[in-house]
Amino acid sequence: MRPLTLGRLFLRCSILAVILFVVVVIALKLGAVQVSLYGLGRDLIRVLLRQSSSISSDYGLIVLNIRLPRILLAIVVGASLSVAGASFQALLRNPLADPYVLGISSGAAVGSIVALMVENQLALSPEFAGLITPFGAFLGAAVTIAAVYYLGRRDGQIDSTTLLLGGIITASFLSAIIMFLMSTLAGGNLRGASYWMMGSLSTLPPESLLFLLGIGFFVATGAIYTTASDLNLLLAGEKEAMHLGVDVRRVQIVVYLAASILTGLAVSVSGAIGYVGLLVPHAMRMIFGSDHRMLIPSSALGGAIALVIADTIARTVAAPSDLPVGAVTAMVGAPFFIYLLRRRLS
Amino acid sequence: MPIFTGRPVARVLVICASLLLLCATETAAQASSPAATVSPLMHEVTDGYGRTVRIPLNPSRIVSLAPSLTETLYALGVEDRLVGDTDYCDYPPEAQKKPKVGGVINPNLEQIAVLHPDLVLVTKEGNLLDTVRALDTLGIPTYATDARTINQIISSTQKLADVLNVSSAGKVLGDDLQRRLAALQERLGGAPPRRVLFIVWPEPLISIGKDTFIADALRRAGAASIVDSTQDWPQVSLEEVAHLQPDYLVLAASHTGSADNDFEALANRPGWQILDAVRNRRFTVVSDAIIRPAPRMISVIEELAHKLHPDLFPETPGTEKETAPANNPSPNPFQPKPMALGTATWTCSLESPCVL
Secondary structure (H helix, E strand, O other): OOOOEHHHHHHHHHHHHHHHHHHHHHHHOOOOOOOOOHHHHHHHHHHHHOOOHHOOOOHHHHHHHHHHHHHOOOOOOOOHHHHHHHHHHOOOOOOOOOOOOOHHHHHHHHHHHHHHOOOOOOOOOHHHHHHHHHHHHHHHHHHHHHHHHHHEEEEEEEEHHHHHHHHHHHHHHHHHHHHHHHHHOOOOOOOOOHHHHHOOOOOOOOOHHHHHHHHHHHHHHHHHHHHHHHHHHOOOOHHHHHHOOHHHHHHHHHHHHHHHHHHHHHHHHHOOHHHHHHHHHHHHHHHOOHHHHHHHHHHHHHHHHHHHHHHHHHHHHHOOOOOOOOOHHHHHHHHHHHHHHHHHHH | EEEEOOOHHHHHHHHHHHHHHHHHHOOOHHOOOOOOOOOOOOEEEEOOOOOOOEEOOOOOOEOOHHHHHHHHHHHHHOOHEEEOOOOOOOOOHHHOOOOOOOOOOEOOHHHHHHHHOEEEEEEEEOOOOHHHHHHHHHHOOEEOOOOHHHHHHHHHHHHHHOOOOOOHHHHHHHHHHHHHHHHHHHHHOOOOOOEEEEEEEEOOOOOOOOEEEEEHHHHHOEEEOOOOOOOOOOOHHHHHHHHHHHEEEEEOOOOOOHHHHHHHHEEEEEOOOHOHHHOOOOEEEEEEHHHHOOOOOOHHHHHHHHHHHHOOOOOOOOOOOOOOOOOOOOOOOOOOOOHHHHHHHHHHHOOOOOOO
């Protein structure tokens, strides 16, 4: 494979960005209410020219105030989950690692639910209250990874099968906790259990939250990207990387915290959407190779593309009802997981 | 060919990407300035959430997000202002013909927005706070009702009438309902209450808690629930029910069969023969309006009182002891409706309280 150059990196990312743009335009057009492609194009140009006031209120409201925020949410959540997935795969040196499969998303969901319950009790000011749920989700994710990591160790080494089994059991245990919390302690206003366990993008995010998510995503992804070259060396093994001058502890802590933030942010606004973090980094590795300097930005863009497509299917396939987007990703992702597992065994 | 090293490139990338996202969010922010339906005649009212909401003085395009609210609008005679309701709004039958905006728990925001409502009605019990927040973000005014007792059903109906600027209709309706309730209380007098098991869902067995409006409705009808729970929709074991041995089983009519079929389906479940009420066929099937906090509730209370205390209502035809098939002529004819409520009740009891 030819060496990765700055030019090639930008070229590839630009191609992915163009695909993302096309997917977003298609997603803006599709939905429960019909919008013509011509009207959509005209309105988009008006937005770019900053003349949004002249957009007909009817479709402007639906396309720009309902669909666009949801698509932006799908972009941030998809990108976060994919980068988190790629990071966990590097950190645990296991290509089957994924926030959902390892129970980390469920941990973040439990954190979110507890935070929402606390928030309801405390009656805080709205600006501050908005931060509690993502923080609770981050804590839930961080604690769960630590637990799964220690469950997966045998004789001081991470054992692939033990890790996966530990993660799956943890996920099942945490799902039980979610069911328990939803049916006993939680009031009616914490969304349903299926929202947290299957994931959904149907709640319209306030702008301030989208902004917070965007900032969080770039900070965490940026932090992970600073370790990209080290992650490449880590693929060979911890000892080998250490001999090559990598500060393994530091890299692990940075990736661990940043990936927890990414998972926590995503789950706090959309519940546990599965398999995006597994499917997308694998697809990107197949196309672009396993160099993390390429893998991380391409996973971010690819994750955004994948989740926008999945959510568009979820929105339209049973319109006007919404399907949980996690059902769409799991229908594609679970068979793919089995395929990867079989291929590793043979 | 220059092979780049990680960090400086990372910084450039991060900065570029941040700028991109900032642009995107700004565009969204700009776009989502509320679609101001500029009406000069607005006023502030306090709703069931305890919020102060700004709503039009005379709302003319109303979307209802709960079957009970849809019924209430028809009862108040303002159905011409109702421009959309949910898939579950099936009473009165004309309500089925209104444009649909999806389910109670997951209404479609696009469908709501395209109807240009100037007021969306929700119930605190049945709808999600997320839906209300999303409508707030879109600049669509919402008003929530909250009724957990029969008195609150009447008072919240009257308050809704005030909000919709039809106070006199609300007063007439409310007074009529109060009068009928008072007449019923007088008739029941000091008759000992029947001990009943209200069945929300048979498998798993879900009954009602003491703080629900259904429990209150039972009390008004001269009955008492044997389940004494602070949870609203407690799951109870058959063992416990067998221990308490209710006088009667009370269930809401399904739309799929006759009252006898509903009962047979229950009686044939394994283990249910343990109950005296099942062996002696002491059961009452009432209109499914009992699970909706709407004015029709008073008719259900009357119906239930007649069926449980037939000796106190000698003039009413067709209320022979124990079984009273739904097709009997009664003062309040409730014809079976085509929609299968079974599925609706099921989804609701999983996701949130079973109140429609």
